[in-house]
Amino acid sequence: MNKITILIHCKDKPNIIASITNFIANKGGNIVYIDQYVDREQDIFFMRLESEFVSDTFSTLDFKTDFKSELAETFKMKWRIYSSEKKPKMALFISKYDHCLYDLLGRYNSGELNLEIPFIISNHNDLEHIAKNFNIPFYHIPVTKETKKEAEDKQLELLLEHKIDFIVLARYMQIVSDKLINQYQNKIINIHHSFLPAFIGAKPYHSAYKRGVKIIGATSHYVTEELDAGPIIEQDVTRVSHTHAISDLIAKGRDLEKVVLANAVKLHANRKVMVYNNKTVIFT
Amino acid sequence: MNKITILIHCKDKPNIIASITNFIANKGGNIVYIDQYVDREQDIFFMRLESEFVSDTFSTLDFKTDFKSELAETFKMKWRIYSSEKKPKMALFISKYDHCLYDLLGRYNSGELNLEIPFIISNHNDLEHIAKNFNIPFYHIPVTKETKKEAEDKQLELLLEHKIDFIVLARYMQIVSDKLINQYQNKIINIHHSFLPAFIGAKPYHSAYKRGVKIIGATSHYVTEELDAGPIIEQDVTRVSHTHAISDLIAKGRDLEKVVLANAVKLHANRKVMVYNNKTVIFT
Amino acid sequence: MNKITILIHCKDKPNIIASITNFIANKGGNIVYIDQYVDREQDIFFMRLESEFVSDTFSTLDFKTDFKSELAETFKMKWRIYSSEKKPKMALFISKYDHCLYDLLGRYNSGELNLEIPFIISNHNDLEHIAKNFNIPFYHIPVTKETKKEAEDKQLELLLEHKIDFIVLARYMQIVSDKLINQYQNKIINIHHSFLPAFIGAKPYHSAYKRGVKIIGATSHYVTEELDAGPIIEQDVTRVSHTHAISDLIAKGRDLEKVVLANAVKLHANRKVMVYNNKTVIFT
Amino acid sequence: MNKITILIHCKDKPNIIASITNFIANKGGNIVYIDQYVDREQDIFFMRLESEFVSDTFSTLDFKTDFKSELAETFKMKWRIYSSEKKPKMALFISKYDHCLYDLLGRYNSGELNLEIPFIISNHNDLEHIAKNFNIPFYHIPVTKETKKEAEDKQLELLLEHKIDFIVLARYMQIVSDKLINQYQNKIINIHHSFLPAFIGAKPYHSAYKRGVKIIGATSHYVTEELDAGPIIEQDVTRVSHTHAISDLIAKGRDLEKVVLANAVKLHANRKVMVYNNKTVIFT
Structure with a gap:
């Protein structure tokens, strides 16, 4: 059938x-x-x-x-x-934070994700041991200002070679170039550690702390050329108070990031997301 | 059209x-x-x-x-x-609590509810002034053990005379008889002040306090012959702690009850609820 | 005692x-x-x-x-x-939206609020009948560009005459002047219909719709000279989807606004809020 | 100091x-x-x-x-x-589900937990490889009806030998005996996969599905002699609908279980929980 x-x-x-x-x-x-x-x-x-x-x-x-x-x-x-015969192929891009990586690989292992992960790319090798534990090929492609173009060519080569369908930036700490974005339009999923559009850019937990918000959030969105402004796939929030230091916000935020990113990945992999006018229609 | x-x-x-x-x-x-x-x-x-x-x-x-x-x-x-030419007609049954009544009438006045309220029935006359302020006919039908059957006949007469489509028990503090339930199957909406199936029956906030739960809830459901066991339409919850006395739970619960009941009323009035096997399918 | x-x-x-x-x-x-x-x-x-x-x-x-x-x-x-002998005195400022007004007066009537409401001020007279129903003096002080200064003097006179402790802007659609802000520092509570700092200023539900967020919010804060940038007292959020039109966001938002503003009022009236560095410490 | x-x-x-x-x-x-x-x-x-x-x-x-x-x-x-010189020692009891185990060990590794994990005990050896990856001693102590008493003696011996302060049942699928409960009163933390007191006992997700609830939950509590009736430390919930099959409830529930158990562990390890009258006082 x-x-x-x-x-x-x-x-x-x-x-x-x-x-x-x-x-x-x-x-x-x-x-x-x-x-x-x-x-x-x-x-x-x-x-x-x-x-x-x-x-x-x-x-x-x-x-x-x-x-x-x-x-x-x-x-x-x-x-x-x-x-339905063909599972989508997802490439994982990571840097040094391991929480989203552990979370996604745990779900992958338990059969919760309807997809394949042919490889992981990282600009650091700190988390290589995790890839090994889960038996997933790991490519260390360092990125410096000088080597950025070259690194991206290597990434693209791997992506095309493995016929990757979509990319997940699991706290990948590099700006992705327009070349990659154009090749994978509405197919690069990022997790941003704030309730967008509040606190765009770097260090959102620090900004949330400074503003004294009573709720923090995380947002998963497709990557577009404008930073943190792409179509939102999923968001979630949690309550905080004046007693929480920045380190507490970061710890509480990790739990949000994991679940929000995982939900976005599942929606995308199950072909439940449509994009138009920089917004998403999500059929559940 | x-x-x-x-x-x-x-x-x-x-x-x-x-x-x-x-x-x-x-x-x-x-x-x-x-x-x-x-x-x-x-x-x-x-x-x-x-x-x-x-x-x-x-x-x-x-x-x-x-x-x-x-x-x-x-x-x-x-x-x-x-x-769509015909708006559903809803009868409101109340007793002495006014929060759900104020909430529903406020929404009714602001045009948020796609329905008509031909009248309000109460077994007490404490809230008659509110009905008057909103210009809705109010029928005081007292209920005692002795007069219960007679009172229900009066209720049913009014319901049939006004061709009422569905009934909302907005904290109506009387058990509704099987006769009414059979006449209005899956058409009597109740608000129960707990997260069902926890704390069925009387004084759920007292039971929640005693059990030491960290979250309380409210549930709107269709009335069936078994107490608080009918198909659930809508639920919501809020966080509590050991610092909350029973009176605090009651106050916090009021906010839940209002929103949960209003949502259930809107879903029903917009014909978005289907019932089977004592459960609801809700198309949103 | x-x-x-x-x-x-x-x-x-x-x-x-x-x-x-x-x-x-x-x-x-x-x-x-x-x-x-x-x-x-x-x-x-x-x-x-x-x-x-x-x-x-x-x-x-x-x-x-x-x-x-x-x-x-x-x-x-x-x-x-x-x-504890002296209940704080709160002045209500309103315009044309009635949901926060009904909500606060309902709570006031039921004894949920530990405060007195000596009067209501409005720049329109649309809601005067509600004040009457609840037996609270209502002052209609229209505000135009030309009469703004004069209107504020009248407001201030009433506030001082009644020894008002704090002011609640229950969807009052006028910018409050610096004169009033200075007189009532950290004593003017506003409800903004977004999850601040996202969507500052006018029409936040329209902006939220346009951005395609999956969660909307409401924020209660003290009024400072910078628009929507004062210390946050309370926030809450609710989930939305692509199926919600702007009118749906507005309707869902009303429920948030009511609860968030009521909570902020209770915290302030019970002397549980301290302000420093444009943030709040809230003792619960 | x-x-x-x-x-x-x-x-x-x-x-x-x-x-x-x-x-x-x-x-x-x-x-x-x-x-x-x-x-x-x-x-x-x-x-x-x-x-x-x-x-x-x-x-x-x-x-x-x-x-x-x-x-x-x-x-x-x-x-x-x-x-503060002495970190509490926590023993982990597990069976075949790995999600809470991965979650706790991930947090342990990242320094989020202020405690030591001297060993893991399991009645199965399916998850031994995870213990190995995280370099934590793993004891396989099978439990059958015949060997139950003997197994518990082995467990207790290990607990005493390592001066364990508290025990966490991370989806450990065995009833713990009164002997252990008495030895570790209010020191054995369980995660139950429902919003207690609803759905006590086995297969709560199946019961939640059958009842047609619109929200599911997870509860972390201290183990007492009465099943799932001990003092509640932490609870959380998530929204579900008629479209969710039992397998979806289980998957969504896993995310709740992880966060709820981790929060309970942190509260206990940071000595923020007091127990009386089968309830908890939690200082945050």
């Missing part, structure tokens, strides 16, 4: 839903999940649909071809179709 | 979604909202759908007739169809 | 706590609540203490005089001493 | 606080933290106090002796005094 997931967005028009469900039915598919959303302000239609096909002769490639000519062109859709 | 909302559940079968969307398209409807859920354990299909009809000749009654014969019988559906 | 509440802050020094508790014991007081906090970065000591005095001859005035000469001067304390 | 932490509870009486602070001052101590709470219902006084002593001749033993004769006996206090 084949199962495919379809993500669509286009200008809203009458009869889109019936046209799509008819198309699926005609192809012999049984829809097992359908969700849709219309942005009334912008008049944009979004849909996520999962369909099962039992026929021996079903071909995802043929399905895509027909979908394109029979539906997508008529409605001027932007669309993506995924087969 | 007519807008109708359809709620369906039935045994899951192939092609249900395509059949329904085709039916709507053939009737000249444009689907503006569709959401669906399948309980894989029980193999039950649920759907909520909103469709707009622009034709002058559209009749909700005809639509229902055809829906029944062409779809519902084939798939053995349980179904409800609502026209 | 007299009960007094003491709030102190000063440079941290050895033996402060023993000196204070000794002073109280010598005066015949029994300490029923003591809490303290030291900001290790700034080396500042904070204390909140409640003490009961049973003697017939106890005088709060004498106590203050002795406290000043025997303790406060030695340790160079900033201090405030309140007698 | 010596730093000691004192925990006291006794019948409330006038002048307790002044007596204690005087005693500390006379011994040359400087109080750096004081917090107190009175249960007005039961009339019980609780205090937590930290004091620094700079004298070369200060002896914790002498201090305890004098504290006992000069203060504790007068006020009939129950008391504990800890020196």
